[in-house]
Amino acid sequence: MDRLIEAINNVQNPSVVGLDPTEALVPPQVVASFADEVRDSVDSPEELPAAQLAVAYFEFNRTIIDAVADIVPAVKPQIAMYEALGPAGVDVYTMTCEYAAQQGLYVLGDVKRGDIGSTAAAYAHHLNGVSAAAEDGTAFDPWHEDAVTVNPYLGTDGITPFVQAATEADKDIFVLVRTSNPSSSELQMLDLADGKKVYEHVADLVEGWGAETIGEHGYSRVGAVVGATHPEEGRALRARMPHTFFLVPGYGAQGGTAQDVAGMFDADGSGALVNSSRGIIGAWKKSGKYSESMSADEALDLVAESARQAALDMRDALRIAVYR
Numbered sequence: 001m002d003r004l005i006e007a008i009n010n011v012q013n014p015s016v017v018g019l020d021p022t023e024a025l026v027p028p029q030v031v032a033s034f035a036d037e038v039r040d041s042v043d044s045p046e047e048l049p050a051a052q053l054a055v056a057y058f059e060f061n062r063t064i065i066d067a068v069a070d071i072v073p074a075v076k077p078q079i080a081m082y083e084a085l086g087p088a089g090v091d092v093y094t095m096t097c098e099y100a101a102q103q104g105l106y107v108l109g110d111v112k113r114g115d116i117g118s119t120a121a122a123y124a125h126h127l128n129g130v131s132a133a134a135e136d137g138t139a140f141d142p143w144h145e146d147a148v149t150v151n152p153y154l155g156t157d158g159i160t161p162f163v164q165a166a167t168e169a170d171k172d173i174f175v176l177v178r179t180s181n182p183s184s185s186e187l188q189m190l191d192l193a194d195g196k197k198v199y200e201h202v203a204d205l206v207e208g209w210g211a212e213t214i215g216e217h218g219y220s221r222v223g224a225v226v227g228a229t230h231p232e233e234g235r236a237l238r239a240r241m242p243h244t245f246f247l248v249p250g251y252g253a254q255g256g257t258a259q260d261v262a263g264m265f266d267a268d269g270s271g272a273l274v275n276s277s278r279g280i281i282g283a284w285k286k287s288g289k290y291s292e293s294m295s296a297d298e299a300l301d302l303v304a305e306s307a308r309q310a311a312l313d314m315r316d317a318l319r320i321a322v323y324r
């Protein structure tokens with residue numbers, strides 16, 4: 001986590017912009033502007049809609065990355081939005097990660113993987129790349145991610161390959177502990193025989209999984225996902241998990257506020273990174289400045305201006321609540 005913590009310190013901003021494009025979040029004239037370009041590049045007409053959306057997603061993402069790269073430390077592309085388009089979308093996911101990394105941003109791939117050990121080892125190539133074919137043993141990294149999110153439901157053998165790959169590649173993982181969604185309590189709040197809740201037991205496992213990887217800033221490579229929608233539990237987890245860095249989704253569109261997440265930071269104002277996706281990339285829709293008669297370039301300028309302002313507002317709210 002040392003690189004992430006240093007990136008946060010450099011911009012004095014513990015927030016991450018979620019790159020979760022959907023058709024509804026990209027101005028329609030931007031999508032339309034790629035019709036001709038894409039028509040010549042596809043093998044069959046059925047591929048057109050996905051191919052056109054995919055190139056529009058990349059242009060949209062690039063616009064947002066350029067608008068915020070000097071004020072945020074990180075981006076978090078959500079792979080589901082890209083996989084929804086098939087191979088063209090997955091290509092744009094990797095191109096987005098690569099472009100963000102080139103702009104100096106820490107790239108947190110929200111891929112939420114988890115499986116038995118042998119399969120987890122394959123998923124863990126998101127972190128340590130592909131080295132089998134390289135004659136000199138160097139790894140080819142097609143994903144360009146600095147960290148990925150991981151689902152702990154399969155237990156230790158589903159996590160160990162990710163920790164090994166992260167250590168090998170100097171990268172990080174974030175394990176789901178207390179998620180932000182409305183149904184999260186169905187499983188996570190269940191009582192165990194020893195008096196703990198399920199999420200508390202997962203928290204203790206996560207602290208243990210990271211124990212051998214603690215960096216210069218006191219946090220391990222194994223972070224935890226803790227929803228902004230659970231402020232009290234988040235505060236208690238901060239005390240329970242002194243060496244675990246938190247990724248905190250649920251800010252903005254899901255209702256979480258800067259006050260809600262303040263208790264998830266440590267006494268030095270470190271220890272957490274707060275995500276907002278729709279609240280930043282969809283800010284243009286709430287700006288009151290959008291018009292269907294805008295050109296694609298004008299619409300992208302509005303996307304950039306609105307995303308930057310939303311990211312600045314989030315930064316300033318977090319600075320007040322956290323760096324008190």
Ligand SMILES: O=c1ccn([C@@H]2O[C@H](COP(=O)(O)O)[C@@H](O)[C@H]2O)c(=O)[nH]1
Pocket residue numbers: 018020078110178179180181225226227249250251252253254275276277278279
């Ligand atoms: O507990 C969780 C874990 C992951 N997420 C992801 O974060 C973003 C949130 O998007 P918003 O638009 O800011 O609500 C999204 O990619 C989720 O899959 C989460 O929300 N909660």
